[in-house]
Amino acid sequence: MSLLRVEDLHTHFHTEYGTVKAVNGVSFEVDRGEIMGLVGESGSGKSVTNLSILKLIPTPPGEYAGGRILFDGEDLLKTPESKLRTYRGNRIAMIFQDPMTSLTPYMRVSRQLTEVLELHQGMTGRAAKKRAIELLEMVGIPDPANRVDSWPHEFSGGMRQRVMIAIALACKPELLLADEPTTALDVTIQAQILELIKDLAREHGTAVIMVTHDLGVVAGIADKVSVMYGGRIVERAPVEPLFASPKHPYTRGLLASVPRLDSRGELTPVKGSPPDLTALPPGCAFAPRCPLVHDQCAQQPPWFGEHTLGARCWKEQA
Amino acid sequence: MSDPLLTVRGLKVHFPVYSKGWFPRQSGAVKAVDGLDLTVHRGEVLGLVGESGCGKSTTGRALLRLVPLTAGEVVFDGVDLAKLKGEELRRMRRRMQMIFQDPYASLNPRMTVGDIIAEPLGAHDLVPAGERQKKAQELMERCGLDPAFVRRYPHEFSGGQRQRIGIARALASDPDFIVCDEPISALDVSIQAQILNLLQSLARERNLSYVFIAHDLSAVRHISDRIAVMYLGRIVETGTYAEICDNPRHPYTQALVSAIPVPDPVIERRRKRIVLQGDVPSPLKPPSGCPFHTRCPAVRDQRCSTEAPRLRELDGRQVSCHFAEDIGDLTGRTAS
Amino acid sequence: MAELVEGTSLWQDAWRRWRKHRVSVASAVVLAFVIVFCAIGPPLVQAIWGWTYEMQDIPLGAVPPSAEHPFGTDQLGRDLMVRTMHGGRVSLLVALVATAVSLTVGVTYGAVSGYSGGRVDAAMMRFVDIMMSTPYLLLVIVLMAVIPPSSVSFAGLDGSFVLMFGALGLVSWLVLARIVRGQVLSLKRREFVEAARAIGVKPHLILFRHIVPNTLGPVIVYASMTIPGVMLSEAFLSFLGLGIREPQASWGTLVNEGSNAMSVMPWLLVFPGGLMTLTLFCLNFLGDGLRDALDPSARKS
Numbered sequence: 001m002s003l004l005r006v007e008d009l010h011t012h013f014h015t016e017y018g019t020v021k022a023v024n025g026v027s028f029e030v031d032r033g034e035i036m037g038l039v040g041e042s043g044s045g046k047s048v049t050n051l052s053i054l055k056l057i058p059t060p061p062g063e064y065a066g067g068r069i070l071f072d073g074e075d076l077l078k079t080p081e082s083k084l085r086t087y088r089g090n091r092i093a094m095i096f097q098d099p100m101t102s103l104t105p106y107m108r109v110s111r112q113l114t115e116v117l118e119l120h121q122g123m124t125g126r127a128a129k130k131r132a133i134e135l136l137e138m139v140g141i142p143d144p145a146n147r148v149d150s151w152p153h154e155f156s157g158g159m160r161q162r163v164m165i166a167i168a169l170a171c172k173p174e175l176l177l178a179d180e181p182t183t184a185l186d187v188t189i190q191a192q193i194l195e196l197i198k199d200l201a202r203e204h205g206t207a208v209i210m211v212t213h214d215l216g217v218v219a220g221i222a223d224k225v226s227v228m229y230g231g232r233i234v235e236r237a238p239v240e241p242l243f244a245s246p247k248h249p250y251t252r253g254l255l256a257s258v259p260r261l262d263s264r265g266e267l268t269p270v271k272g273s274p275p276d277l278t279a280l281p282p283g284c285a286f287a288p289r290c291p292l293v294h295d296q297c298a299q300q301p302p303w304f305g306e307h308t309l310g311a312r313c314w315k316e317q318a
Numbered sequence: 319m320s321d322p323l324l325t326v327r328g329l330k331v332h333f334p335v336y337s338k339g340w341f342p343r344q345s346g347a348v349k350a351v352d353g354l355d356l357t358v359h360r361g362e363v364l365g366l367v368g369e370s371g372c373g374k375s376t377t378g379r380a381l382l383r384l385v386p387l388t389a390g391e392v393v394f395d396g397v398d399l400a401k402l403k404g405e406e407l408r409r410m411r412r413r414m415q416m417i418f419q420d421p422y423a424s425l426n427p428r429m430t431v432g433d434i435i436a437e438p439l440g441a442h443d444l445v446p447a448g449e450r451q452k453k454a455q456e457l458m459e460r461c462g463l464d465p466a467f468v469r470r471y472p473h474e475f476s477g478g479q480r481q482r483i484g485i486a487r488a489l490a491s492d493p494d495f496i497v498c499d500e501p502i503s504a505l506d507v508s509i510q511a512q513i514l515n516l517l518q519s520l521a522r523e524r525n526l527s528y529v530f531i532a533h534d535l536s537a538v539r540h541i542s543d544r545i546a547v548m549y550l551g552r553i554v555e556t557g558t559y560a561e562i563c564d565n566p567r568h569p570y571t572q573a574l575v576s577a578i579p580v581p582d583p584v585i586e587r588r589r590k591r592i593v594l595q596g597d598v599p600s601p602l603k604p605p606s607g608c609p610f611h612t613r614c615p616a617v618r619d620q621r622c623s624t625e626a627p628r629l630r631e632l633d634g635r636q637v638s639c640h641f642a643e644d645i646g647d648l649t650g651r652t653a654s
Numbered sequence: 655m656a657e658l659v660e661g662t663s664l665w666q667d668a669w670r671r672w673r674k675h676r677v678s679v680a681s682a683v684v685l686a687f688v689i690v691f692c693a694i695g696p697p698l699v700q701a702i703w704g705w706t707y708e709m710q711d712i713p714l715g716a717v718p719p720s721a722e723h724p725f726g727t728d729q730l731g732r733d734l735m736v737r738t739m740h741g742g743r744v745s746l747l748v749a750l751v752a753t754a755v756s757l758t759v760g761v762t763y764g765a766v767s768g769y770s771g772g773r774v775d776a777a778m779m780r781f782v783d784i785m786m787s788t789p790y791l792l793l794v795i796v797l798m799a800v801i802p803p804s805s806v807s808f809a810g811l812d813g814s815f816v817l818m819f820g821a822l823g824l825v826s827w828l829v830l831a832r833i834v835r836g837q838v839l840s841l842k843r844r845e846f847v848e849a850a851r852a853i854g855v856k857p858h859l860i861l862f863r864h865i866v867p868n869t870l871g872p873v874i875v876y877a878s879m880t881i882p883g884v885m886l887s888e889a890f891l892s893f894l895g896l897g898i899r900e901p902q903a904s905w906g907t908l909v910n911e912g913s914n915a916m917s918v919m920p921w922l923l924v925f926p927g928g929l930m931t932l933t934l935f936c937l938n939f940l941g942d943g944l945r946d947a948l949d950p951s952a953r954k955s
Contacts, residue, residue: 041506041508042506187369189597214507261580262582270511274508384851416849419845420845426846430663437853469660470660
């Protein structure tokens with residue numbers, strides 16, 4: 001049994017322009033110690049999927065329109081809010097994209113760390129402070145004993161993100177949801193943060209879902225990858241076969257359109273723009289941009305097994 | 319390619335920092351660009367890379383004199399822009415343009431696309447008023463936009479399309495030189511390649527020179543003939559794209575190149591990273607000597623912390639490191 | 655060339671959003687009625703009944719509303735309906751003029767200050783600070799005491815009107831100048847303004863084509879919110895005897911008179927007071943709607 005098993009998740013938003021099917025039937029599973037890359041462009045539903053797992057989507061305008069999220073066998077969508085709160089930051093932790101806004105500006109870093117420890121581990125006073133210093137040291141903040149009482153604005157972006165990770169790690173979570181944790185950071189800082197997340201999975205057996213648009217990051221960190229497009233997973237594979245022989249035309253298009261540091265081949269861009277989620281086509285969402293499109297694609301979404309590997313594409317299955 | 323279009327010598331851009339109060343006084347300066355030399359040849363794409371806060375965007379703006387220059391000269395086609403004033407400078411702007419990072423913020427939301435693209439034509443009286451919209455439509459077509467949308471407003475376009483509008487505007491006055499300030503970093507992955515290809519084909523077709531500013535070395539390698547790497551307001555290394563990306567010599571360039579992920583898990587697993595410690599120092603108080611010595615994995619002796627290295631020739635490229643000959647490859651790779 | 659696709663400008667977009675705001679649209683309609691009522695009322699009343707706002711009928715005295723005097727009369731036998739209409743003209747005109755002054759002076763002053771920056775900006779803003787920290791009433795009282803109303807009568811308007819306009823206009827632009835300056839300061843750093851500089855657009859066109867139009871949203875909202883304030887100030891000044899003088903009337907003076915006789919002659923308060931309240935209500939709702947329409951991101955869902 002996997003630690004996290006998401007089955008046919010639907011998350012919708014009701015807006016004045018119509019219902020946005022941000023997540024439209026997503027299934028995947030992640031095991032302890034495993035890092036799953038969840039790749040997609042803006043509007044693909046990758047971040048909403050991640051937020052849905054912790055039930056952090058505001059309802060309304062959001063709505064969990066169906067599916068199950070089994071965490072250690074328990075369906076989080078049915079778990080009462082009071083019990084979920086004991087999971088958040090404890091058994092399941094989250095890191096957000098923007099390190100500038102995700103720390104409370106009017107609380108010392110030490111307080112923000114000890115708060116989590118108090119809440120979930122019952123640690124107080126000196127013990128909590130000591131643990132906070134240990135955590136900062138673990139994430140590579142220099143001179144943690146002196147810096148622990150700093151204010152968030154005294155830290156740079158990279159250091160704040162490391163504090164966020166320290167908070168996330170405070171309770172040794174079983175599952176870490178990372179939403180573009182390095183997008184706002186410089187590449188040399190990104191390398192530090194990614195190492196940290198890898199160590200966490202390896203040493204504590206934490207399962208990680210790494211949401212990102214950067215294929216390079218996924219290649220470096222993930223064990224397996226799910227590619228999202230238009231609210232659905234279009235391809236699911238272990239990391240090596242995904243990059244060596246991508247099956248879905250969107251994945252192939254994405255890989256052919258990213259410039260690489262180690263070569264200078266022609267870029268073949270994916271035509272057109274990402275889909276409008278209020279008016280998804282009845283068939284495959286990628287059909288309007290697909291180089292291999294044929295009649296069947298426009299009529300019916302391609303079949304895709306719940307947890308099988310491969311691509312959601314008629315061509316691939318023919 | 320030996321004909322230089324733009325030569326920059328000893329460029330400094332310091333932003334004064336003011337004390338608070340009724341009539342503020344200057345209390346210090348952010349040294350965003352601090353002694354920079356650069357040459358761009360006709361028809362050449364020069365990539366300018368560095369991390370946030372290294373001064374690359376300020377450099378781009380200084381090349382067009384959009385920020386006040388503290389010292390140095392920027393010679394564009396024989397004219398020192400630093401000496402131009404008011405109307406002379408404004409006239410010069412016809413020949414040098416800019417493409418911005420944020421396609422949402424760089425277009426006036428209250429103007430139609432046609433008026434936006436045609437604005438340079440009016441500012442320099444290049445085309446009679448009655449023909450400007452038609453010219454705007456031609457430019458839209460060239461940049462991959464439907465010319466029927468000439469009366470629409472920016473908010474009715476997607477991010478990629480807006481960036482095309484920004485490019486069409488930059489082309490309108492038929493410039494020789496364009497500063498592209500992170501033109502793809504705000505766009506979706508699948509759109510980035512569209513814009514990169516468009517910029518590349520325009521450069522070839524019109525013999526344009528670009529300074530292409532980005533933090534993403536992969537994209538810079540793709541489009542640039544030469545690359546300059548910046549750290550704390552100075553150039554630490556320049557060379558051809560292959561020299562910089564495949565065989566970097568300056569320790570900072572080496573760290574930067576090693577940190578950039580490659581979309582290939584097999585290569586990723588074999589790569590060695592140089593993980594830099596700490597953060598970039600503040601440009602308000604840059605370190606003495608070599609600006610990189612506080613984080614340098616190959617820092618040697620006192621010389622690094624006391625004497626600032628000059629940009630000097632080394633095997634056909636330029637490096638500013640006292641010990642560039644000796645440090646070799648810090649990832650432990652053997653040179654291939 | 656294919657047929658052109660017409661775009662929707664932000665103004666058109668805001669108009670479309672505003673029309674959906676029912677309360678705001680209804681308020682605008684009611685306001686229009688009030689304005690028409692006050693504007694064309696007096697000559698109509700004169701044509702039908704023969705009353706003007708200063709015509710007295712002392713033997714008649716104060717009578718409650720009747721067919722002949724729909725709003726009743728005051729203690730001097732003057733028709734209250736025509737006086738309410740006349741008072742409305744005065745109050746609305748004061749509001750309009752003060753708003754116009756604050757719009758032109760405030761927007762220009764703020765825009766120039768913000769765009770110039772540096773010492774010019776510092777000096778211009780210190781002046782605003784000084785003006786704002788001067789007790790406004792003191793200023794007006796001194797002004798009215800020093801300048802005799804008769805010396806400033808202008809274009810057939812009574813001197814006390816002109817003084818009132820001047821006094822209210824003098825202070826009403828200050829806040830707007832600050833708002834516009836703040837807007838300009840942030841717009842100045844926006845990339846599209848930098849883009850205009852990079853293109854080589856002339857400075858005055860940058861200010862008036864690229865910056866000022868983008869400040870107008872908050873300016874319009876603020877203006878719609880100032881009108882009630884100005885009307886209340888006028889009422890207050892008149893209440894102190896500094897503003898409109900007899901036999902002239904404004905809603906402020908009428909309400910003041912009415913409140914003195916509230917228990918015996920309630921109609922004297924109910925009609926002018928009711929109309930004024932209605933107008934202020936409508937202006938507030940109108941402002942709300944405009945704010946939602948012009949700044950959709952600030953709207954609470």
